[in-house]
Amino acid sequence: MKIANRINSKEIVNELLPLVGGKENISRASHCASRLRLVLQKEEIVDLPSIEKMESVEGVYMRSGQIQIIFGGGRVNRIYKELMEKKETKSLDLQQKIEENKGQTNRFSRLVKLLTNIFIPIIPAIVASGLLMGFIGMVKAFDMIPLDSAWMRMLDIFSSAAFIILPILIGFSSAKEFGSNPFLGAVMGGILTHPSLMNPRELGNGTPEFMDIIGIQIPLIGYQGTVIPILLSVYVMSKIEKGLRRWVPNTLDLFLIPFLTITLTGFISLLVMGPLGMWISNLVTNSLEFFIHYGGFMAGFLFGGLYTFIVITGLHHGIHAIEAGLLADPEVGINFLLPIWSMANVAQGGAALAVFILTKNKKLKEIAIPAAISAFLGIVEPVIFGINLRLVKPFIGAAIGGALGGAYVVSTEVVANSYGLTAIPMIAIVAPMGITNLIHYLIGFVIAVASAFVVTLIIGIKEEKL
Known part of the structure; x- marks a missing residue:
């Protein structure tokens, strides 16, 4: 084979x-x-x-x-x-x-491309943790295994590992993209999650220690599960490493460059980049929560309707960084964006089903059903570029379906415990958040698909566009 x-x-x-x-x-x-x-x-x-x-x-x-x-x-x-x-x-x-x-590309596009390259390789680890959390949730719901058993303790370790070492994973991946030594990037992730630093999730139950640096009291708080602090730290690290390589002799670079790079970056990260990254993370998270909370179903309508336009540009992968930050934030710990993206994706499949009924083009009819199924499984590029965008009107119908589905899942507060999965596979990371959460997700799924299907049937298609 x-x-x-x-x-x-x-x-x-x-x-x-x-x-x-x-x-x-x-x-x-x-x-x-x-x-x-x-x-x-x-x-x-x-x-x-x-x-x-x-x-x-x-x-x-x-x-x-x-x-x-x-x-x-x-x-x-x-x-x-x-x-x-x-x-x-x-x-x-x-x-x-x-x-x-x-x-050759603008700065924003380069930034999104950079984030895409950093976070896509990490998706399998995050998805695995999310699915394991889902399995644990099912086990607890149906009382399949005693909660204090060795099996459950091991599963709990397995499911949380990726989020605990997330800065290490990001450090390794981002160092590669910044053109630095990826193993030094992983070390920086280890520094920011060192056991000597209090996990931010424990702040409600204890007080961190402080260290005195030139008269400034610095709290010994770690960055377990965070995203932006390690990105900023590794970026600084890459600049330091590249700068050192300009003047350190080749005979000394093997031990002198790593030593100076880690030492200098470590100080800068704990004193500046870490706190700055946490401030930025909190700003992004609080802004999104504010918009979703006060915007309500209109926020879901807007996000669900516009998301596919982002997919066209390929910028949607950059959103993974924001989703990872939501999951890592001890005050959030959930992904309230992914259900909206899922509605936009499955709506594309609903529009393709309408195209299957409307079209007289033999080749288009042959690919419409497989493309729709692909969308229902979370892969939307075939249906977007192969059918809906080419015909224009089905793309509009799908945008309307995604908007209506997005409005519903936001108004019913549907959330997920991971990122990287949409459509039918996303059920596995929605179900652990409760049966009500799952039911509302499925209802939103039906609304998105059905409305995209109906709207596309109503507005029709123009075969001459092919």
Whole structure:
């Protein structure tokens, strides 16, 4: 099977490269769950109609010199790997960073791309913890295993581990993106979560110790489960490390650079970056809570309706940093944003079902149902770029469905205990928060899908757009 997959991927790349102007026309490449993203030097030489006709392609989207080709989950990973070998460069990601530093994208886009690259590799760990929490919740609800048993104690350790060492995971991942030593980044995460520093979750039950630094009393409070403090700390660390490499002789860099980097960054992190990061985290969290609390269903309507427009740009992955911060915050500990995003995603599937009924195009009818199912499983790129965005009106219908579903889940206070899963798989991280929470999530699911379906049927489609 693996050989067949590799041969198939090789054939796809061989067919694709001439259509995009050859490998020399590719400036950089990246991929997400289902899309291959190529930034091209000459957009005008791309044979877009031929790419759309490729049997393996589920949809194509071109914007501002970047072509996004939808191959579907799983397959795109193999195609990207094969393309890397064909490209024959040291690293397209390195070339991407060089180009971005030259200003080919704006600062906000670079920031979102950076956060995306940092947090996507961490998603499996967070999802695993969320699912384990869900399993523990089921065990407790049905009294399947005694709560004081060794099995439950081990499961509790397993489920909380990712959040306890979250700064270490982020430190490692962010150091790679900042061009620094990832193991030093992990060490910085370890410093910010050291056992000598009081876990912020324990502040209500105790008082932290203080240390005197040039007359300033610094509380010994840790940053377990936080996001922004470690990001700022590792960013500073990367600057220090790169600066040291300019003047430290090669014969001394093995031990002198790590020593100075960790020492200097450690002081700066505990005295400045940590407190500053916590202030920023609290500001973001409090702002979101304020907007959701006082905006109510209108906030859900707005977020649910606009979320898919964010997906088009690929900026939605940057939201993971905010969601991780919500989960890590001891005063929040839940994700109230993900249910809204889920409504927007499943609404795209509802619109695709309407397209299946309305269209007379044979190929479109063939891909409509699989694309809708993909959306119901949390992968929306095929249905967005392959169907709804191309036809425009179904995309509008889906935005309306997402808005109505988002308004409902916000008004009923639906929350999740993790991030990274939407649609049907998200049930696993919604159910642990209570049966009422699950019921309202499912009702919102139906509202989003049904309203997108009905609205799309009413406004119709224009086949000539294909």
